[in-house]
Amino acid sequence: MLLGLAGSRRVLFVGGKGGVGKTVVASAVGYHQARAGRRVLVVSTDPAHNLGHLWRREVGDEVVPLAGDVENLEGLEIDPARTTDEHLAAVGHQVRRLMPEHLSGEVDKHLALARDAPGTHEAAVLERVAQVLEDASHDLVIFDTAPSGHTSRLMSLPETMFAWTEGLLRRQDRSARFGAALRGLDPDAGAAGIVGTGRRVDQRAQRDHEIRRILLRRRTRFERMRDLI
Structure with a gap:
């Protein structure tokens, strides 16, 4: 059979x-x-x-x-x-690339704590x-x-991770709408009037776009795993 x-x-x-x-x-x-x-x-x-x-x-x-x-x-x-080390290293690389350089120490602290987190x-x-x-x-x-206990937790994770990623995407969408509304309050000031320079706005937009791309890729991966299981 x-x-x-x-x-x-x-x-x-x-x-x-x-x-x-x-x-x-x-x-x-x-x-x-x-x-x-x-x-x-x-x-x-x-x-x-x-x-x-x-x-x-x-x-x-x-x-x-x-x-x-x-x-x-x-x-x-x-x-x-090894898988955990590589996973955290990849996450760290992505986060450092998206965060200001002076926060790299904080990123390292959070990753060190996450290593042994449930x-x-x-x-x-x-x-x-x-x-x-x-x-x-x-x-x-x-x-x-x-054995069964470990595997049952692993099998339930795609649903959990999919829902968690969906939540992050919704939060990012709300943040983007809020930022757009703030910029619209003072159209004469332009982008520089809100955050100081137009370049900073461009950098933030690029960062937000990259974060969304990463989250969408992870959501698709977890969705496929969920459907498979």
Whole structure:
């Protein structure tokens, strides 16, 4: 039944409690589908990875072949610590690029606090899972997930992150309308009369446009994940 289900899917999540054989099932399904001619990627999201142990080869945070006798079966073990570091580094780069330079120290403080905040690791792993799905050219991607509690939190995150991003977009829209209304109160003063120089207005408009672009891209990513799950 499971093998038949996998044959009609592009993405399959294998879940359950710890020690019930999720890695074995994910690998067996992947091997069967690869033998049938499909290109398959098995992805472990469990911090206690067993994929490499099962296949008796080094499997890490980059895609590698799993089986010597089947060329189109590959594996990947998502490293939560590395994924979180890369996620926060990317966020930091974006924020520093959009914020005034004198606030870079405050950005570093907030990111340091966020590293151990509840949900940070799950959000980073979710981003990586979404990225894997976007980048993978495989016919089938099988996720060998962490035990049920961890996975249930991960599976609920796309809905939460989508709603959160929607809220940020609404707040930005209100802020943009408020700014436009302020500028309209004194049309004779022009842009320079509100904030000092026209260049500052242009810079703020560019920053707001970039923030909106980032938020829209994240909303689309989370929407796709939500619909998929």
